[in-house]
Amino acid sequence: NAGVTQTPKFRVLKTGQSMTLLCAQDMNHEYMYWYRQDPGMGLRLIHYSVGEGTTAKGEVPDGYNVSRLKKQNFLLGLESAAPSQTSVYFCASRLERGPTYEQYFGPGTRLTVT
Amino acid sequence: KNQVEQSPQSLIILEGKNCTLQCNYTVSPFSNLRWYKQDTGRGPVSLTIMTFSENTKSNGRYTATLDADTKQSSLHITASQLSDSASYICVVSGGSNYQLIWGAGTKLIIKP
Numbered sequence: 001n002a003g004v005t006q007t008p009k010f011r012v013l014k015t016g017q018s019m020t021l022l023c024a025q026d027m028n029h030e031y032m033y034w035y036r037q038d039p040g041m042g043l044r045l046i047h048y049s050v051g052e053g054t055t056a057k058g059e060v061p062d063g064y065n066v067s068r069l070k071k072q073n074f075l076l077g078l079e080s081a082a083p084s085q086t087s088v089y090f091c092a093s094r095l096e097r098g099p100t101y102e103q104y105f106g107p108g109t110r111l112t113v114t
Numbered sequence: 115k116n117q118v119e120q121s122p123q124s125l126i127i128l129e130g131k132n133c134t135l136q137c138n139y140t141v142s143p144f145s146n147l148r149w150y151k152q153d154t155g156r157g158p159v160s161l162t163i164m165t166f167s168e169n170t171k172s173n174g175r176y177t178a179t180l181d182a183d184t185k186q187s188s189l190h191i192t193a194s195q196l197s198d199s200a201s202y203i204c205v206v207s208g209g210s211n212y213q214l215i216w217g218a219g220t221k222l223i224i225k226p
Contacts, residue, residue, distance in 0.1 A: 042118065042203070042216030090157050099145045099212050100165060105157025
């Protein structure tokens, strides 16, 4: 049981390049999330999914797209990377539907856009 | 505006000492409050989740308190260990759709 895994761990992009971050979970969780974490700030929700084939915008969705074609995978895409997207990206998943749900986080992807 | 503020931003203490981290929030309506531990280079890991009716919750050497009237929470760490060095993040669930509002965290360094 690997929990939540993220690929890659590190990446450097040039402005305008594109890339996809992969999140995978083996806990059969319905809900999955993508966050970004910047110095001195709390985690900010980018996009989330409440089940296979569904996605929704979070707090800071601009410049990102997501897809949830399989229940265990949640992909985050950057079509044209900008320096403002330099950040650490975390994926999370959860099973419970009640308000005291537990979120499980991946190890993060550190992205630098030059 | 829904906000979570933590203090101090950073804290250095000696191994074996106790410490208390603070969290103030302005989130309405309030559902629950969580404390997470985030080791350097890792994702956050949940320590406690407290609902409105709970005012104290412990997880080993970690004890969280909640005062829903004053909208304050604290995380007390007893007999600190080197492995407690991490960022501690206060998160409040509330507003519409049980959204999570994240604090910026307190960076705790334990020195031998």
